[in-house]
Amino acid sequence: MTRALGLRDNATAQASAEAAPRSSFVLPLVAGLLVAGVLIYIQVADLDAIEARSLAFGELLVRLGEHVRLVIVSTLVVVALGVPLGILLSRPAAGPLQAPVLAVANAGQAIPSIGILVLLALLFDVGFAMAVISLVVYALLPVLRNTMVGLRHVDRSIIDAARGMGMGSRRILFTVELPLAVPVMLAGIRVALILNVGVATLATYTDAGGLGDLIERGIVFYRMPILLSGCLLTIALALLVDWLAGVAETRLRPRGL
Amino acid sequence: MPEQFHPGTGAQSDVEISLREVSKRYPGSDADAVRPLSIDIARGEFLVLVGPSGCGKTTTLRMINRLVEPSGGEIWVAGKNTAHVDPDELRRQIGYVIQQVGLLPHLSIGENVGLVPKMLDWSKERIRQRVDELLDLVGLDPDTYRSRYPKQLSGGQQQRVGVARALAADPPVMLMDEPFGAIDPITRGHLQDEFLKLQARIRKTIVFVTHDIDEALRLGDRIAIFDEDARLAQLDTPLAILTSPADEFVRSFIGDGAAIRRLSLLRVGDLPAVPETSTGTGIEVDPGETVSAVLEKILAAGLDSAVVRGRGSLTVRDMLLATAARDESAVVS
Numbered sequence: 001m002t003r004a005l006g007l008r009d010n011a012t013a014q015a016s017a018e019a020a021p022r023s024s025f026v027l028p029l030v031a032g033l034l035v036a037g038v039l040i041y042i043q044v045a046d047l048d049a050i051e052a053r054s055l056a057f058g059e060l061l062v063r064l065g066e067h068v069r070l071v072i073v074s075t076l077v078v079v080a081l082g083v084p085l086g087i088l089l090s091r092p093a094a095g096p097l098q099a100p101v102l103a104v105a106n107a108g109q110a111i112p113s114i115g116i117l118v119l120l121a122l123l124f125d126v127g128f129a130m131a132v133i134s135l136v137v138y139a140l141l142p143v144l145r146n147t148m149v150g151l152r153h154v155d156r157s158i159i160d161a162a163r164g165m166g167m168g169s170r171r172i173l174f175t176v177e178l179p180l181a182v183p184v185m186l187a188g189i190r191v192a193l194i195l196n197v198g199v200a201t202l203a204t205y206t207d208a209g210g211l212g213d214l215i216e217r218g219i220v221f222y223r224m225p226i227l228l229s230g231c232l233l234t235i236a237l238a239l240l241v242d243w244l245a246g247v248a249e250t251r252l253r254p255r256g257l
Numbered sequence: 258m259p260e261q262f263h264p265g266t267g268a269q270s271d272v273e274i275s276l277r278e279v280s281k282r283y284p285g286s287d288a289d290a291v292r293p294l295s296i297d298i299a300r301g302e303f304l305v306l307v308g309p310s311g312c313g314k315t316t317t318l319r320m321i322n323r324l325v326e327p328s329g330g331e332i333w334v335a336g337k338n339t340a341h342v343d344p345d346e347l348r349r350q351i352g353y354v355i356q357q358v359g360l361l362p363h364l365s366i367g368e369n370v371g372l373v374p375k376m377l378d379w380s381k382e383r384i385r386q387r388v389d390e391l392l393d394l395v396g397l398d399p400d401t402y403r404s405r406y407p408k409q410l411s412g413g414q415q416q417r418v419g420v421a422r423a424l425a426a427d428p429p430v431m432l433m434d435e436p437f438g439a440i441d442p443i444t445r446g447h448l449q450d451e452f453l454k455l456q457a458r459i460r461k462t463i464v465f466v467t468h469d470i471d472e473a474l475r476l477g478d479r480i481a482i483f484d485e486d487a488r489l490a491q492l493d494t495p496l497a498i499l500t501s502p503a504d505e506f507v508r509s510f511i512g513d514g515a516a517i518r519r520l521s522l523l524r525v526g527d528l529p530a531v532p533e534t535s536t537g538t539g540i541e542v543d544p545g546e547t548v549s550a551v552l553e554k555i556l557a558a559g560l561d562s563a564v565v566r567g568r569g570s571l572t573v574r575d576m577l578l579a580t581a582a583r584d585e586s587a588v589v590s
Contacts, residue, residue: 155359157356158357159359160324160355160357160359161353161355161358161359162359163324163348164322164324164348164353164355164359164432165372165373165376165422166345166346166347166348166349166350166373166376167345167372167376171376175361176361179363180361180362255363256362256363256365256407256408257362
């Protein structure tokens, strides 16, 4: 378990190391071209009534807004849960709890979101909150795991020196461990963000809207223009979010690291 | 608030650190990592703990600032039993330097040096002045290095910063765990020299751990040699250890060339010179110079003797024989 975790840790750490030179403009450029292509297509194509209604500019903005809101809210909840939980679990006193909590988080990611969505809808209700819950369950693991990994990989000798200077454990956590774990934690948050952009397309099944609405409508009504627009806009959003997250990762990384 | 810790106000004025039957046994082990050990360390003394790995020297050091809690015995620092002082409070009053340096990579050099003063709530201005003063003291130009980050510095420079950081709050005691161990031999030699000069000015009470007997002989006022079984084999001055090793272990740990190495520890002023009236024979040397330095001068000048100012003349033969035959009691280290 720990061994397998270690391997994945390395992959995450590597991903975060490669993030730095990624501030190129390829991703936003591709995203922009995709959006422009969709918009132009909608203007010039011969759309029937259903297509025209689904692809009206205002309608697209609403769906995009719903999608972005789902992603932002669920990512904030994931961070608010995952980071403190990761910190608590990395304290020596919580040692025995690590394995079971990670197992639960692993299970959360293993279960397909669509399953959770349907379960929640059957047991409780449909709507925005249910969509957020299923997104959070799915995206918690990378944030939780990277917080723990980031804290665990802080150079022991730095902590030893800090203790030797008379820093208490709380001060060490906030002035040494967390700042040094930030790059790995940010990489985890970025993964969670991207997962959420993708999984949020399923929110349409719990009546929470989003770009998934377009995809679903395209399938149900068998309208390729709607399906394609939904797909391409989702891809564009994912690319843009990934790029923004990469920029933020570089910016937020403490100087001197 | 736990009991306040005031350095330098101990009841016994000349003993700064007192180890009293201190021992450490780790749970699950059936041997002591540190056997019951008693050493008094005088104020301003430079004590080196030396021995092979696993001899308990680092554990002993780390028990002084309670990074490791002793299993038995007591440690007194500045007249206080450390068991009754809050550990963080205690550590802020004791400088701590380790081999890996342990600078915080996300803080600038200035911020690193100012860490302890900041914890002690010094004013910004006072911290700034102290940081510059310390960087100067360890030979780094404050204007150049203050706002750099640790990874921009070489290993030797980083350890200078490590020393500056340990000195920041002017602690009376410094604990140093192989501080020069990871530095290349040439830089290490420079750092040792500089550190000796620095110590001559600041007179801290230093406990220094190394596995390098040459470093120990060069730096220590006294040396404690431990063997693999954590037994204190000998505790004495470098000269006494070279002159009369306590046992076979110490002898083998010192290695070859003890007699030659003694030359750089003995001073010519301590050798019996032949009173001489005429000083026309050549070079004149100071009684404080080491025998090896004087020999070097004599041989380089192609002479066979020198005049020790105020004492008399010494020939090469005198020096070599007197050195070899010295008994410890006549030696002032």
